[in-house]
Amino acid sequence: MRRRGGPAVERFSIAQRIEHFVLLLSFNILALTGLPQKYSGTGWAQRLIEVFGGIEITRLIHRTFAVILMVQGLYHLAAVLASRTRSVRRHDMHLSLQDLHDMIGDMKFMTGRNRERPRFGRFDYRQKFEYWAVVWGTVLMAATGLIMWFPALVTQWLPGVVIPASRVAHGGEALLALFAVIIWHFYNAHFRPAIFPMDPAMFTGKIPLERLQHEHPRELENLEAAGLLPPREPEKADK
Amino acid sequence: MYWLILLAVAWILGFPQASLAQDNAACLGCHEVEGTKISFPDGALDVTINAKKFAASVHKDFTCTTCHTNHTGYPHPPRTATSRRAYQVLAQQICATCHADQAQIFDLSVHGRGVRMGLGDVPLCASCHTAHAVIKPKSAAFRNNIPEVCGNCHADEAVMTRYGLRPVYQAYVEEFHGVTTRLYRLVTPAIRSPSAVCYDCHTAHTVRRVADPLSPVAPGNLVATCRTCHTKAGRFFATAWTEHRAPSLRHSTLVYLVQVFYLILIPGVVAVLVILTGMDMWHWAVTRWGGRA
Numbered sequence: 001m002r003r004r005g006g007p008a009v010e011r012f013s014i015a016q017r018i019e020h021f022v023l024l025l026s027f028n029i030l031a032l033t034g035l036p037q038k039y040s041g042t043g044w045a046q047r048l049i050e051v052f053g054g055i056e057i058t059r060l061i062h063r064t065f066a067v068i069l070m071v072q073g074l075y076h077l078a079a080v081l082a083s084r085t086r087s088v089r090r091h092d093m094h095l096s097l098q099d100l101h102d103m104i105g106d107m108k109f110m111t112g113r114n115r116e117r118p119r120f121g122r123f124d125y126r127q128k129f130e131y132w133a134v135v136w137g138t139v140l141m142a143a144t145g146l147i148m149w150f151p152a153l154v155t156q157w158l159p160g161v162v163i164p165a166s167r168v169a170h171g172g173e174a175l176l177a178l179f180a181v182i183i184w185h186f187y188n189a190h191f192r193p194a195i196f197p198m199d200p201a202m203f204t205g206k207i208p209l210e211r212l213q214h215e216h217p218r219e220l221e222n223l224e225a226a227g228l229l230p231p232r233e234p235e236k237a238d239k
Numbered sequence: 240m241y242w243l244i245l246l247a248v249a250w251i252l253g254f255p256q257a258s259l260a261q262d263n264a265a266c267l268g269c270h271e272v273e274g275t276k277i278s279f280p281d282g283a284l285d286v287t288i289n290a291k292k293f294a295a296s297v298h299k300d301f302t303c304t305t306c307h308t309n310h311t312g313y314p315h316p317p318r319t320a321t322s323r324r325a326y327q328v329l330a331q332q333i334c335a336t337c338h339a340d341q342a343q344i345f346d347l348s349v350h351g352r353g354v355r356m357g358l359g360d361v362p363l364c365a366s367c368h369t370a371h372a373v374i375k376p377k378s379a380a381f382r383n384n385i386p387e388v389c390g391n392c393h394a395d396e397a398v399m400t401r402y403g404l405r406p407v408y409q410a411y412v413e414e415f416h417g418v419t420t421r422l423y424r425l426v427t428p429a430i431r432s433p434s435a436v437c438y439d440c441h442t443a444h445t446v447r448r449v450a451d452p453l454s455p456v457a458p459g460n461l462v463a464t465c466r467t468c469h470t471k472a473g474r475f476f477a478t479a480w481t482e483h484r485a486p487s488l489r490h491s492t493l494v495y496l497v498q499v500f501y502l503i504l505i506p507g508v509v510a511v512l513v514i515l516t517g518m519d520m521w522h523w524a525v526t527r528w529g530g531r532a
Contacts, residue, residue: 037418040418040421040422041412041421046422046425046426049422049426050426054422054423054426054427054430055419055422055423055426055427107515107518109522110518110519110521110522111518111521111522112522112525126515148415151469151472151476151479152469152470152471152472152473152476153471153473154473155472155473155474155475155476155478155479156473156474156475157473157475158475159475159478160475160476160477160478160479160480161478161479161491161492161493161494162479162493163479164479164481164486164491164494165491165493165494165497167415168486168494168497168498168501169497169501172497172498172500172501172504172505173501175501175505176501176504176505176508179505179508179509179512180508180512183509183512183513183516184512184516187516187519192519192523193520193523193527194523
């Protein structure tokens, strides 16, 4: 239990952790109520819809959590805008060419062609990729979902073909999001040998300095430079 | 001896009816036997009656002779129809005795015209309503099953090609209306699907060719027909219509392009993620066991 020991710093605020929990909850319920609609011809989908109590209730649940997710998305946007005035830990999710270099460097490292792992900042390229995939996915799912929800209104201004097109995009993006979560998020946040069974940072909100040094060394430097690190204690042996 | 028994059976079956139940029971004595058939040059007609289904039908209180007026005895009067189809077409007149209004408007429909032209595939009353298991058309069981009823023919490529039509059933069941109706039929069969089924747009007994300007789904009438349910449908609403066909470069182009986009994007993204994940596991395995191996 080496991970638990040692001083730690805050990685996610309580508001961010609540956001993550709302996202987790709505994502799963949306998938659970949406996929059986996409695959309505299959037995499992019909049984699942039966469990929910029919297609109308399934759709009601789906739309309720869609609204919750959209509200959360708007809150997130406001929170990001508000954080722009902060002195540290701003723009942590900004994408740059550096991320591409990091990815290539990391691939070289993983295949043994580089001895050193790239020095990641607060969020590495994997986490940034996932973050922006969620942003893109949520915007697209909200837009296509609303088009399907209010087809009569939408077709006062837009050609009708956007409705069946939205339906295809909504289903395709859903599948993409599901694969991304199952492969990418589950691996990086749960199944990576170093963190299995899960990365606790998102739930405790804290990350040990030791992990920070290994996985996000530039973040450690930034915090040190800003004088935000807790006093370092001499390393103690685990009990 | 044998003919004596036959004669006895015939006498019993032809006995003047004392009550409804007795009358029907006499007929069912033969007609309930599985596989009772009339043979015609163009195929046999199954005349087995499922008594349970009949008892659940809207006509349950009728005697057999209410409709089959000349079948009061056995042997039955000689048949005038020389083919199975002709027999079924004649049987429509039985329905028309009471349902004259429906019979009259059906006659004007594209199906009714087909019947008069002698086309063998065209539906008759019983093709959709059944002959002896007729249930209320307003019932959930009937409404939710409409796509399957129409699909009996409109899913059949061979039949449709004969009339220059496309099979549309498969495309419908994959559309929003079709998905909803199928889920009602399979999951909540006692509730009527509020989603459009075939006859909501095409009408039931007055169905016309789509190209017929009087058809409610003719291009000029389409948005008005949509508005019978989608009362506030915008002016471009009807262009959402994908014509019961799979999207292609020529039809519903945008829908097709979105399909292709995800067909490429999903495997592409999955491949990248699997490769990166695999590399990380590889690195971990090499670090852990590399030295010893």
